[in-house]
Amino acid sequence: xxxxxxxxxxxxxxxxxxxxxxxxxxxxxxxxxxxxxxxxxxxxxxxxxxxxxxxxxxxxxxxxxxxxxxxxxxxxxxxxxxxxxxxxxxxxxxxxxxxxxxxxxxxxxxxxxxxxxxxxxxxxxxxxxxxxxxxxxxxxxxxxxxxxxxxxxxxxxxxxxxxxxxxxxxxxxxxxxxxxxxxxxxxxxxxxxxxxxxxxxxxxxxxxxxxxxxxxxxxxxxxxxxxxxxxxxxxxxxxxxxxxxxxxxxxxxxxxxxxxxxxxxxxxxxxxxxxxxxxxxxxxxxxxxxxxxxxxxxxxxxxxxxxxxxxxxxxxxxxxxxxxxxxxxxxxxxxxxxxxxxxxxxxxxxxxxxxxxxxxxxxxxxxxxxxxxxxxxxxxxxxxxxxxxxxxxxxxxxxxxxxxxxxxxxxxxxxxxxxxxxxxxxxxxxxxxxxxxxxxxxxxxxxxxxxxxxxxxxxxxxxxxxxxxxxxxxxxxxxxxxxxxxxxxxxxxxxxxxxxxxxxxxxxxxxxx
Amino acid sequence: xxxxxxxxxxxxxxxxxxxxxxxxxxxxxxxxxxxxxxxxxxxxxxxxxxxxxxxxxxxxxxxxxxxxxxxxxxxxxxxxxxxxxxxxxxxxxxxxxxxxxxxxxxxxxxxxxxxxxxxxxxxxxxxxxxxxxxxxxxxxxxxxxxxxxxxxxxxxxxxxxxxxxxxxxxxxxxxxxxxxxxxxxxxxxxxxxxxxxxxxxxxxxxxxxxxxxxxxxxxxxxxxxxxxxxxxxxxxxxxxxxxxxxxxxxxxxxxxxxxxxxxxxxxxxxxxxxxxxxxxxxxxxxxxxxxxxxxxxxxxxxxxxx
Numbered sequence: 001x002x003x004x005x006x007x008x009x010x011x012x013x014x015x016x017x018x019x020x021x022x023x024x025x026x027x028x029x030x031x032x033x034x035x036x037x038x039x040x041x042x043x044x045x046x047x048x049x050x051x052x053x054x055x056x057x058x059x060x061x062x063x064x065x066x067x068x069x070x071x072x073x074x075x076x077x078x079x080x081x082x083x084x085x086x087x088x089x090x091x092x093x094x095x096x097x098x099x100x101x102x103x104x105x106x107x108x109x110x111x112x113x114x115x116x117x118x119x120x121x122x123x124x125x126x127x128x129x130x131x132x133x134x135x136x137x138x139x140x141x142x143x144x145x146x147x148x149x150x151x152x153x154x155x156x157x158x159x160x161x162x163x164x165x166x167x168x169x170x171x172x173x174x175x176x177x178x179x180x181x182x183x184x185x186x187x188x189x190x191x192x193x194x195x196x197x198x199x200x201x202x203x204x205x206x207x208x209x210x211x212x213x214x215x216x217x218x219x220x221x222x223x224x225x226x227x228x229x230x231x232x233x234x235x236x237x238x239x240x241x242x243x244x245x246x247x248x249x250x251x252x253x254x255x256x257x258x259x260x261x262x263x264x265x266x267x268x269x270x271x272x273x274x275x276x277x278x279x280x281x282x283x284x285x286x287x288x289x290x291x292x293x294x295x296x297x298x299x300x301x302x303x304x305x306x307x308x309x310x311x312x313x314x315x316x317x318x319x320x321x322x323x324x325x326x327x328x329x330x331x332x333x334x335x336x337x338x339x340x341x342x343x344x345x346x347x348x349x350x351x352x353x354x355x356x357x358x359x360x361x362x363x364x365x366x367x368x369x370x371x372x373x374x375x376x377x378x379x380x381x382x383x384x385x386x387x388x389x390x391x392x393x394x395x396x397x398x399x400x401x402x403x404x405x406x407x408x409x410x411x412x413x414x415x416x417x418x419x420x421x422x423x424x425x426x427x428x429x430x431x432x433x434x435x436x437x438x439x440x441x442x443x444x445x446x447x448x449x450x451x452x453x454x455x456x457x458x459x460x461x462x463x464x465x466x467x468x469x470x471x472x473x474x475x476x477x478x479x480x481x482x483x484x485x486x487x488x489x490x491x492x493x494x495x496x497x498x499x500x501x502x503x504x505x506x507x508x509x510x511x512x513x
Numbered sequence: 514x515x516x517x518x519x520x521x522x523x524x525x526x527x528x529x530x531x532x533x534x535x536x537x538x539x540x541x542x543x544x545x546x547x548x549x550x551x552x553x554x555x556x557x558x559x560x561x562x563x564x565x566x567x568x569x570x571x572x573x574x575x576x577x578x579x580x581x582x583x584x585x586x587x588x589x590x591x592x593x594x595x596x597x598x599x600x601x602x603x604x605x606x607x608x609x610x611x612x613x614x615x616x617x618x619x620x621x622x623x624x625x626x627x628x629x630x631x632x633x634x635x636x637x638x639x640x641x642x643x644x645x646x647x648x649x650x651x652x653x654x655x656x657x658x659x660x661x662x663x664x665x666x667x668x669x670x671x672x673x674x675x676x677x678x679x680x681x682x683x684x685x686x687x688x689x690x691x692x693x694x695x696x697x698x699x700x701x702x703x704x705x706x707x708x709x710x711x712x713x714x715x716x717x718x719x720x721x722x723x724x725x726x727x728x729x730x731x732x733x734x735x736x737x738x739x740x741x742x743x744x745x746x747x748x749x750x751x752x753x754x755x756x757x758x759x760x761x762x763x764x765x766x767x768x769x770x771x772x773x774x775x776x777x778x779x780x781x782x783x784x785x786x787x788x789x790x791x792x793x794x795x796x797x798x799x800x801x802x803x804x805x806x807x808x809x810x811x812x813x814x815x816x817x818x819x
Contacts, residue, residue, distance in 0.1 A: 078697040093692035095685050106685050107696030109678035
């Protein structure tokens with residue numbers, strides 16, 4: 001592609017190595033001015049790396065970058081900012097106990113000659129941008145008090161305040177509700193009509209279709225294709241991204257729910273600040289059924305899981321498995337009562353990263369025979385057990401039983417946890433965000449596994465922030481808001497928008513279902 | 514009675530001053546994200562440098578400056594260890610607490626013919642001069658000039674942290690260094706400067722012990738004041754005036770031990786001497802859990818993820 005000033009960004013032949021690992025190999029990107037350009041790829045495909053090169057966080061080993069037809073050398077983010085490039089990171093870079101205004105002006109403060117802050121003027125400047133682009137946000141609110149969607153607006157404001165022409169959004173919709181996503185897309189269009197250019201990094205096909213003009217696909221660090229979004233459908237995009245045909249819809253037979261095995265009645269749990277995070281929550285899970293809890297982060301999901309697994313105290317109410325109350329006992333007692341949990345954060349709670357795969361596999365049962373005897377671990381039994389699971393769950397690399405869990409990819413780490421928890425043969429399997437950060441192939445695997453275990457008659461409680469996941473996988477969809485289950489639906493009874501509305505605390509006017 | 518109350522106030526001010534300097538040092542360091550439990554060691558070095566320089570030059574003001582410089586020099590070690598080499602800040606601080614008194618004693622023996630204490634040094638003046646309140650009970654309020662300096666330092670630090678752009682940057686580095694970094698703020702440089710200032714202030718704290726309260730350096734001149742100052746930082750919720758108020762409380766405890774110990778009351782002096790330390794423990798028990806430290810306090814900043 002020729003270098004031209006019609007293009008806001010042109011990256012030609014970008015190669016980036018991390019040690020001997022080639023993260024990007026001769027990748028091209030040409031972004032026309034005034035368009036929304038999507039970069040599509042699986043986790044680890046190199047899309048964030050490419051953008052970090054553009055933003056000056058990494059230096060490319062080979063290749064050239066042109067902005068508006070001029071060759072540039074972006075050595076650090078400051079230079080990127082000078083060139084009018086702004087980036088909204090996937091994990092927000094906001095100081096939680098600062099106000100919105102403080103966060104926006106940080107590093108670019110409005111001051112008098114002596115470095116004294118002029119917050120009044122700063123506030124006015126911010127309000128002007130807020131009005132111009134319809135980015136509703138209260139400049140005096142503290143970040144810790146506002147929703148994730150609002151926080152994202154603050155990030156966008158931070159970039160606009162610095163006068164960006166090119167805005168990079170890294171996985172912007174990962175944490176938003178459907179309504180917030182609609183608002184974001186509207187904001188993106190407002191920015192485009194003002195002459196800005198947007199690059200959006202994502203692996204969500206639906207949003208590319210809804211927002212982007214052009215899409216560049218990257219697979220394992222290699223450039224695949226650049227296509228006008230209007231000319232392709234989601235399946236084609238997915239195939240290009242993964243490299244082979246994939247099923248986007250989870251295939252499953254209708255559930256055959258049996259008896260209630262797990263029952264929560266009027267549960268109340270307090271959070272760290274001593275506020276009711278879970279309020280009078282009641283829930284039932286039957287044998288052979290997947291109950292999915294849909295909700296926005298911070299509506300009590302974390303405290304609910306911690307109360308069930310006895311990592312935190314239940315204030316009141318009961319949690320029963322097979323009729324036995326387990327609240328306010330010990331985590332070990334919960335496991336003994338055949339509840340297994342795939343925790344949300346596989347690196348913090350799911351695995352002990354410096355431990356080997358084998359050690360991680362027996363971490364819940366090392367005290368039992370045959371894995372130990374008289375206080376001594378029986379390593380040959382442990383290894384044999386682990387090897388069996390590695391084979392059964394296709395954990396890669398093979399023969400990783402003596403490797404540290406840290407060295408495995410995210411998908412394989414998740415497989416270790418899933419294998420371990422299912423090997424407990426639980427009556428209730430709790431899966432919290434089981435596909436977080438996994439690529440399409442691994443997600444498909446996790447979903448299939450959950451459905452297979454359901455078909456074996458296990459009760460499954462799926463808690464996810466990904467609404468699509470709950471809608472597709474769960475047989476019963478329970479919506480959590482402000483610590484309570486506000487509605488429950490059978491799969492197919494309800495559409496995504498209704499659930500999204502309920503998740504955000506809205507009410508349904510007409511009778512649904 | 515009035516004289517006794519005024520005496521209590523005067524001594525409270527006097528004894529809280531080294532704590533105030535130490536605590537302000539703790540505030541600025543921890544607000545930038547570096548835990549500094551080496552305040553004690555930095556104060557000890559400052560206490561010695563102040564007494565020695567004042568003794569040799571006859572100018573206590575030079576002693577005060579030397580104390581700041583000595584404290585800053587020791588703090589540089591802490592900054593190198595914890596910012597550049599991303600070492601465990603607690604360990605580094607503990608090392609400083611051993612190095613400080615060791616160095617002070619070493620130089621003391623070297624310079625003062627193997628004595629463990631310096632000869633009496635010229636002290637800093639009182640705020641109203643020596644003879645202003647001759648004989649009147651109000652003379653108890655004629656406190657050392659360091660008392661005023663400490664208050665000024667607290668005010669300046671408050672103004673700096675909350676009203677200037679540099680203060681905003683320091684706070685952001687202590688809360689979310691990655692965010693600050695992406696906005697072009699130099700995290701390492703900010704932390705270096707804050708730790709250095711922390712050492713200078715701790716040095717002043719040591720000086721306000723040896724140049725105002727006891728007028729010479731002894732190995733026990735600084736005996737836990739650095740740690741009490743850290744408790745004051747926590748009790749004061751990492752704010753300059755919060756820490757200042759907490760120091761007044763601890764200073765009051767120390768004043769009580771002196772006033773009560775001096776005569777009419779039959780409280781064993783050993784019990785009284787424990788008061789400031791017991792108070793510290795009580796405060797820590799009740800407040801540590803509840804006050805919220807800067808989020809990145811004690812966490813070395815690693816740029817990028819790979």
